[in-house]
Amino acid sequence: LVIIIVNTVLTFFCFFFFFLLEIEYPPSIRDSLSSAANKFQSTVQQCTASSQNLLAVHLAKSSKDDLAVSLLKSASSSGSPHALYNLALFHEVGRGVPKDLTKAGQFYQRAAEKGHLKATYNLAVCHLDGTCVKRDVRKGIMLLTMAAGQGLPQAQRELGLAYFHGNHVPRNQSRAVELLSAAATQQDSVAQYRLGLCYLDGESVPQDTQKGVDLLWKSAKSRHLPALYDLGVCLEEGAYGVVQDKQKAVRLFRMAASLGHKPAQERLSQARRGTRKQTSAAVSQEDVSSKVGDVSRMSTVNAKPCMTVSAPVLPCQTSVQAVQLAASFWDFVRSAELFPPPLSEPATDDGVFSSQPSQQPILCV
Numbered sequence: 001l002v003i004i005i006v007n008t009v010l011t012f013f014c015f016f017f018f019f020l021l022e023i024e025y026p027p028s029i030r031d032s033l034s035s036a037a038n039k040f041q042s043t044v045q046q047c048t049a050s051s052q053n054l055l056a057v058h059l060a061k062s063s064k065d066d067l068a069v070s071l072l073k074s075a076s077s078s079g080s081p082h083a084l085y086n087l088a089l090f091h092e093v094g095r096g097v098p099k100d101l102t103k104a105g106q107f108y109q110r111a112a113e114k115g116h117l118k119a120t121y122n123l124a125v126c127h128l129d130g131t132c133v134k135r136d137v138r139k140g141i142m143l144l145t146m147a148a149g150q151g152l153p154q155a156q157r158e159l160g161l162a163y164f165h166g167n168h169v170p171r172n173q174s175r176a177v178e179l180l181s182a183a184a185t186q187q188d189s190v191a192q193y194r195l196g197l198c199y200l201d202g203e204s205v206p207q208d209t210q211k212g213v214d215l216l217w218k219s220a221k222s223r224h225l226p227a228l229y230d231l232g233v234c235l236e237e238g239a240y241g242v243v244q245d246k247q248k249a250v251r252l253f254r255m256a257a258s259l260g261h262k263p264a265q266e267r268l269s270q271a272r273r274g275t276r277k278q279t280s281a282a283v284s285q286e287d288v289s290s291k292v293g294d295v296s297r298m299s300t301v302n303a304k305p306c307m308t309v310s311a312p313v314l315p316c317q318t319s320v321q322a323v324q325l326a327a328s329f330w331d332f333v334r335s336a337e338l339f340p341p342p343l344s345e346p347a348t349d350d351g352v353f354s355s356q357p358s359q360q361p362i363l364c365v
Helices: 002-021 027-061 065-077 081-093 101-113 117-129 137-149 153-165 173-185 189-201 209-221 225-237 246-258 262-273 320-335
Strands: none
Touching (some): 027 065, 027 081, 065 081, 081 101, 117 137, 153 173, 153 189, 173 189, 189 209, 209 225, 225 246, 225 262
8 A cells, every 4th residue: 555655646746747847948947847857757667666576575475476476577677676686586496487597697697787786696606606607606706705895794604605615716714704704793694603613613713712602602593503503512511611501402402403403303313212422522513514615505495595675765856745755665665574584582591592493484575
């Protein structure tokens, strides 16, 4: 209803401007009105495209993928980078359309050219692994660096891991820590986990076990499975200055196991049979089942793609009321979510957050 009202108001003002142009004015005034009308018409088109994109996201939430794709195609014809990005996701995962990686790559390319950061990141990974587009490592690293430089945490994390392991780029530990720290500050769970391991073992940074454990807890609150498992080991063995608490350890193992973490499942199974041998108190990198460091697609299990809805900046100042109304609409658009990501839960009284598994979204706003 809000979308219909706003579009109606903006369309009315658009017609109003063109009506004014029919009146005889001196050339200077007429040129100003013509310029204002063109700018306002462009704003109406942007508003319409953003509205269509928003409606498509909500239709996808209701599993009405065919209608969602139809709206996204209409919005993309107006050049909406968010609609182009979402169309790429639909084609990549085969929702509402037959799965077509080539088309997905084309839509990522068009969205990236319009400055969409997540599209730039996905396109970078496409070039690195040769999916959707022809493999081009040099271009992939260039796009990844571009997205990381503009603050996208996924790109900062993956580029940091690439520098850490020397994948596609010369190994550079200090640069890796810098990028991982930037991503961890933006609550990226994989970056928090990997940086936490660095501080625990004093790898590339001065050893700080307290900071390392804190980072692992932050990562675990986002349900990062290796962090849940490693913290369970720390609690079970009393490693790295963590107070031994086997009950909490079992809760973390159960949480990781319920989310499909095989080492946690095996550890619980062995504990039930009473056959598990005592392990070293130290948690090594080999304890982690999921190897981090390979650049992974946002559409894989560990890094889901996100459907994005955001609005362009209004380019005209032709009507204060229209601008204020549209600004309120943009606030509404920005706050809308489809399958929001799981929120970190506060610790309970006993220091371990809820063990109820969260639902990882396939698509999110």
